Amino acid sequence: MQKAPGQPPVPALTFAIGDVHGCVDKLHSLLSKCENLAAGTRARYVFIGDYIDRGPDANRAIQTIIDLQKRPDAEVICLRGNHEDLLLNCFEDGAEQLVHWLLMNGGAATLRSYGVESVHDIPGEHLAWIRSLRLFYDDGKRYFVHAGVDPDLPLSEQSEHDQLWIREPFLSSDKIFDRFVVHGHTPQESGLPDIRPNRLNIDTAAVYGGKLTAAVFMDEVLPVKFLTD
Ligand SMILES: [Mn+2]
Secondary structure, three states, X not given: OOOOOOOOOOOOEEEEEOOOOOOHXXXXXXXXXXXXXXXXXXXXXXXXOOOOOOOOOHHHHHHHHHHHHOOOOEEEEEEOOHHHHHHHHHHHHOHHHHHHHHHHOXXXXXXXXXXXXXXXXXXXXXXHHHHOOEOEEEOOOEEEEOOOOOOOOOHHHOOHHHHHHOEOEOOOOOOOOOOEEEEOOXXXXXXXXXXXXXXXXXXOOHHHOOOOEEEEEOOOOOOOEEXXX
């Protein structure tokens, strides 16, 4: 990619960070390790989605990422997860979605972190941030997406639903995609990243007592190392 004049340099390091789910202490610990590795150079951070729900402090987890976005030494890309989608659906579809989110998917913990009882009382800045999240990020070598992709379709034709929710047949597929797919969404029982020839799962189950993981990418397609909180 050519660098436009006046633009900051393309970062040499990319950190892809798995499902946070309100685990703000693990997020702080992991980000400080990323910063140490970047050693003052500008780095790219790709968050794979699912900032909220189940874990203790979605509010502070989101604020931590918003603060990171304001820093000149960080280029921050934040993807939407299915949990953010569930929250946003509460505004569109009413009570039925709300009950689903609260009871089945840990939304009560998110409301508690804001000290509110309704999604309508989540602060506007955070709601706007959640609405702004993108579905995928293609860096030319890797396709970052929350859940995965439909192996029967090209990357350019993926549905929103599959990118937020898919497990099978994606997880069992050995199809080589146009890009190496980096995703979260399906917590690894092993607590370790799952690296395959065609994809990498970085959801190491932080909210279930596992580590929060960052895959570190440089020029080569595959990660050069992993950092954990
Ligand atoms: Mn998740």
